[in-house]
Amino acid sequence: MAAKKxxxxxxxxxxxxxxxxxxxxxxxxxxxxxxxxGVTVDKKSGMLxxxxxxxAELTDLPGTYSIYxxxxxxxxxxxxxxxxxxxxxxxxxxxxxxxxxLKRNLLLFTQIRDLNIPCVLVLNMMDLAERRKLKFDLRSLxxxxxxxxxxxxxxxGVGIETLKNVLVQELKTPKKPFYPVKxxxxxxxxxxxxxxxxxxDYRAYQYAQQNVRLSFLTEAQREEIEEIKRNNGFYDVPxxxxxxxxxxxxxxxxxxxxxxxxxxxxxxxTQRIDKIVTHKVFGYAIFAAILLLxxxxxxxxxxxxMALIETSMADLSTWVKEALPAxxxxxxxxxxxxxxxxxxxxxxxxxxxxxxxISLLEESGYMSRAVFLMDRIMRSFGLNGKSVVPLVSGMAxxxxxxxxxxxxxxxxxxxxxxxxxxxxxxxxxxPVYTLLIAxxxxxxxxxxxxxxxxxxxxxxxLLGLLAAILSAWVMKFILKSRERSYFIMExxxxxxxxxxxxxLTIYEKSTTxxxxxxxxxxxxxxxxxxxxxxxxxxxxxxxxxxxxxxxPESATxxxxxxxxxxxxxxxxxxxxxxxxxxxxxxxxGYDWKIGIALITSFAAREVFxxxxxxxxxxxxxxxxxxxxxEKLAKEIxxxxxxxxxxxxxxxxxxxxxxxxxxxxxxxxxxxxxTKGWKWPFIQxxxxxxxxxxxxxxxxxxxx
Amino acid sequence: xxxxxxxxxHEKAVIKGFTDEVLSVxxxxxxxxxxxxxxxxxTAPWGGPIAIGVAGYQLSLRRTExxxxxxxx
Numbered sequence: 001m002a003a004k005k006x007x008x009x010x011x012x013x014x015x016x017x018x019x020x021x022x023x024x025x026x027x028x029x030x031x032x033x034x035x036x037x038g039v040t041v042d043k044k045s046g047m048l049x050x051x052x053x054x055x056a057e058l059t060d061l062p063g064t065y066s067i068y069x070x071x072x073x074x075x076x077x078x079x080x081x082x083x084x085x086x087x088x089x090x091x092x093x094x095x096x097x098x099x100x101x102l103k104r105n106l107l108l109f110t111q112i113r114d115l116n117i118p119c120v121l122v123l124n125m126m127d128l129a130e131r132r133k134l135k136f137d138l139r140s141l142x143x144x145x146x147x148x149x150x151x152x153x154x155x156x157g158v159g160i161e162t163l164k165n166v167l168v169q170e171l172k173t174p175k176k177p178f179y180p181v182k183x184x185x186x187x188x189x190x191x192x193x194x195x196x197x198x199x200x201d202y203r204a205y206q207y208a209q210q211n212v213r214l215s216f217l218t219e220a221q222r223e224e225i226e227e228i229k230r231n232n233g234f235y236d237v238p239x240x241x242x243x244x245x246x247x248x249x250x251x252x253x254x255x256x257x258x259x260x261x262x263x264x265x266x267x268x269x270t271q272r273i274d275k276i277v278t279h280k281v282f283g284y285a286i287f288a289a290i291l292l293l294x295x296x297x298x299x300x301x302x303x304x305x306m307a308l309i310e311t312s313m314a315d316l317s318t319w320v321k322e323a324l325p326a327x328x329x330x331x332x333x334x335x336x337x338x339x340x341x342x343x344x345x346x347x348x349x350x351x352x353x354x355x356x357x358i359s360l361l362e363e364s365g366y367m368s369r370a371v372f373l374m375d376r377i378m379r380s381f382g383l384n385g386k387s388v389v390p391l392v393s394g395m396a397x398x399x400x401x402x403x404x405x406x407x408x409x410x411x412x413x414x415x416x417x418x419x420x421x422x423x424x425x426x427x428x429x430x431p432v433y434t435l436l437i438a439x440x441x442x443x444x445x446x447x448x449x450x451x452x453x454x455x456x457x458x459x460x461x462l463l464g465l466l467a468a469i470l471s472a473w474v475m476k477f478i479l480k481s482r483e484r485s486y487f488i489m490e491x492x493x494x495x496x497x498x499x500x501x502x503x504l505t506i507y508e509k510s511t512t513x514x515x516x517x518x519x520x521x522x523x524x525x526x527x528x529x530x531x532x533x534x535x536x537x538x539x540x541x542x543x544x545x546x547x548x549x550x551x552p553e554s555a556t557x558x559x560x561x562x563x564x565x566x567x568x569x570x571x572x573x574x575x576x577x578x579x580x581x582x583x584x585x586x587x588x589g590y591d592w593k594i595g596i597a598l599i600t601s602f603a604a605r606e607v608f609x610x611x612x613x614x615x616x617x618x619x620x621x622x623x624x625x626x627x628x629x630e631k632l633a634k635e636i637x638x639x640x641x642x643x644x645x646x647x648x649x650x651x652x653x654x655x656x657x658x659x660x661x662x663x664x665x666x667x668x669x670x671x672x673x674t675k676g677w678k679w680p681f682i683q684x685x686x687x688x689x690x691x692x693x694x695x696x697x698x699x700x701x702x703x
Numbered sequence: 704x705x706x707x708x709x710x711x712x713h714e715k716a717v718i719k720g721f722t723d724e725v726l727s728v729x730x731x732x733x734x735x736x737x738x739x740x741x742x743x744x745x746t747a748p749w750g751g752p753i754a755i756g757v758a759g760y761q762l763s764l765r766r767t768e769x770x771x772x773x774x775x776x
Contacts, residue, residue: 066732101759104734132759237724244731270761271744280748372763376751385752488729488768491745491754491761 007056008088009048009167012077012112013096014105015063016365016492018124021154022096023060024500026164043076043088044508052168059088065104067111067206068240070409070486075213081115082206083216092171093119094163099129099136099151102259106145106251107244110178113147114202118171122163123151128493134261141258146174155498179247181205184239187232192225209236270365270493277369287370290361291392297353298396298427305349313342332529340525343606344518347397350427351513352506354396358389359505363497368489375487381469382476383420384413385487391417391468394424395461398666399516400509402673410485416475418673419683422666423468425461425658428605432657433460435609438629440650456654463658467690517604517665524603524664528574532600532611535572543568574599588656588692589649589699591637601662608657648702652695660691707755707769710743716774717741723771734758735772 013019027046044060061080062073069075080088095112097105102123109121121142123129129136142149148166152159182189182201185208192204211217211225228234276282317338324330361367367389375385383391386408393401401421408414425433434457441453539546547564555563569575578595585595597611613628635644661667667680674680710716718739721727734757735741744761745754754763 068728068732070729104758104760107732237728241724241728241731244728245736248731248734248736274745274754274761278745278747278754283748368763372745372752372754373747375765376747376749484725486726486729486768487752487763487765488733489763490733491763493760 005057006054007092008090009056009058009092009094010080010090011058011060011094011096013063014065014098014108016490017096017098017105018154019063019096020060021498021501022124023058024504025154025157025160027058050168051164064108066108072406078210079215081112082203082214090117092167093117094122095119096122096124099123099126100132100134103251103255107247110247110251114177114179114200116173116200118173119147120166120171121145121147121149123149124154126151127153134259137258144254144258177202179250181243184242185232185234188228188234191228195224208234209240273494278373283373287373294354294357297357298350302349302353306346309346313338331533336526336529337522340522343604344514344521347427348510351396352510354393355509356502356506358393359502360497363501365492365494368491372491382416382472384408384410384485387417390421391424394421394426397426397513398422398663399513399669402669411483412479412481413485416472418670419475420468420472422661422687423464423471425464429657431606432608433457433654435628436650436654439632439645440647460654460658467659516669520665520668521604528600528603531574532569532572540568540571543571588695589652603664605657605662646703648699651702652699655698656691656695659687659694661687705774707772707774708766712743715740715742718772719775720773721771722773726768726771730772733762
């Protein structure tokens with residue numbers, strides 16, 4: 001990080017407490033997403049200039065209801081706070097609490113306070129609290145809780161300057177813990193404190209509670225703690241239960257003393273909206289309509305920016321090709337690197353749109369209602385209501401979708417969701433579908449009004465969804481898990497989305513995609529370029545001669561060039577691979593040319609179109625859909641003497657692309673999220689097998 | 704004894720106890736403490752989750768989870 005940081009500040013708070021909005025307000029655009037060392041949880045941090053000129057690094061920790069984690073994201077909060085040697089261990093903590101729902105929000109605060117890290121309590125959403133007619137005695141509340149309190153409204157920005165000024169002051173840590181945890185397990189706490197040289201009772205107590213979860217402890221240390229617990233008869237759950245009850249008793253008393261409420265609980269707007277949105281008919285209709293709208297956006301609205309990106313990347317490639325001296329470096333940059341980059345950035349519009357929608361739905365509070373409505377249906381297929389978000393995201397790109405599974409508490413539910421998400425038809429399959437549909441499906445209407453091509457495309461998307469759901473259902477029976485699946489989730493009140501938050505989410509997700517997918521796709525593109533540009537033996541090295549011999553005298557320069565590149569590809573390493581796998585793919589109706597495309601598509605599916613156009617020696621300057629289509633339509637199958645691209649072959653290919661695991665970046669993300677090669681490996685085998693068998697069946701049905 | 708799944712829509716009751724210890728800790732963290740007043744706010748169709756009003760907000764949970772919350776009144 002470039003700027004020197006004088007202070008590390010962490011933002012901690014319940015989900016839906018307005019914590020992220022506050023973070024965005026404090027850091028503006030000066031934020032970045034990275035990884036916490038050693039774990040896969042996204043770390044959002046930003047720079048904050050304090051009024052006294054010091055620079056603070058502000059980290060937005062995942063929202064959590066208590067220091068006891070339920071999800072992977074929440075676990076990081078506990079690690080960062082309990083491990084005093086953690087690089088992100090804060091000097092100061094800002095605890096954000098929803099003022100309109102203070103009792104529940106204060107539980108986390110009191111736990112953090114007892115770790116004796118200097119902290120400030122931010123009472124956020126004061127406007128909402130006022131609307132609920134809550135009257136706060138802030139001075140007395142601050143004394144009772146032993147902390148400086150700053151009331152804010154992160155939606156309007158009220159209180160932000162005060163907060164910055166408070167951060168400059170020296171924050172004293174209270175002498176006495178809020179809750180005397182020692183009464184629960186005196187012996188255990190004392191022993192752990194002396195063994196690990198800890199100062200705070202609560203920290204030692206947390207070591208006892210969480211010893212198996214804390215990754216910074218060694219196996220021997222965990223064992224040692226286990227031993228201490230055993231000797232002193234320390235039982236995790238009953239003690240935790242007592243602690244929570246004890247804390248709430250103290251909190252209740254303080255809150256009731258300092259906050260006066262005038263009973264005014266009429267039917268709120270949220271309740272009225274919920275009546276419609278979770279209705280057994282309208283609820284599902286609304287959800288379906290929203291999905292259709294997203295679908296429409298990914299298809300129609302993303303079209304022109306995508307075309308724009310495609311043309312600009314093509315222009316860039318042409319420009320570089322002419323600007324640099326011809327040769328291997330030139331080819332590597334244009335055909336390898338720029339081509340690879342183009343394949344990544346072209347999907348940004350679709351991904352940005354999709355995550356814009358998802359962020360809107362989450363910001364407004366609707367998403368948790370969709371999860372609420374869908375849980376029953378999803379559960380019967382071995383999924384979870386919370387799988388809805390990843391599955392919908394999977395329609396744009398499986399990479400951010402798989403990362404979105406992190407807030408599914410149950411490991412089994414999460415694993416199944418990760419496993420089946422790549423079946424959802426992502427945007428990279430679209431160019432393949434579009435080309436093949438244009439080739440083998442006639443442009444006509446069925447039943448007078450349904451466009452046949454559109455119908456086939458829709459069926460392919462449904463096919464992906466069906467494969468995802470059925471696979472999940474099968475996995476439900478195969479995977480054994482003793483862990484219980486929970487569904488305890490807050491339904492936050494509806495609110496108007498903050499556009500800044502939506503914008504930042506779009507930016508964050510798009511950059512994640514570009515970097516995660518980008519590095520793999522570019523690397524593979526370079527490898528493929530090498531494989532397609534070099535070949536063994538005389539035929540590749542003396543390709544010019546062979547082509548000259550085969551071509552008629554009258555051939556133009558251009559025809560020669562095209563024939564040459566096709567000939568070279570045929571005899572390159574990639575071409576050899578294509579021929580090598582030809583026997584395996586013959587039953588599906590494919591030849592070695594399609595074989596090459598299948599191999600190159602392993603990097604990313606959309607590479608199919610580019611490879612096909614090279615194989616059929618379509619000049620780079622006329623590489624548009626129409627020419628490829630015409631060329632393919634004329635292609636003759638040497639075995640039958642008929643058309644090569646029959647409907648049977650086309651459908652077989654489409655089905656293959658719908659199911660096959662052809663995305664290195666997804667595999668890399670699955671590897672990261674499941675911490676091993678086992679699941680990416682099983683996933684590849686399984687999806688490829690499904691793809692092969694389905695394509696085989698399709699080919700035989702249609703031919 | 705009655706539990707939360709026996710409530711009618713918008714009916715109020717007071718939490719008396721829990722039948723599942725591990726689950727009870729999670730519920731208590733979320734504000735479902737013995738002695739707290741709750742009400743049934745929403746029910747998802749076909750035996751899906753329910754939502755209860757507790758401590759000034761809405762909490763959704765599955766019916767099996769809700770049945771572990773014992774109530775009186």
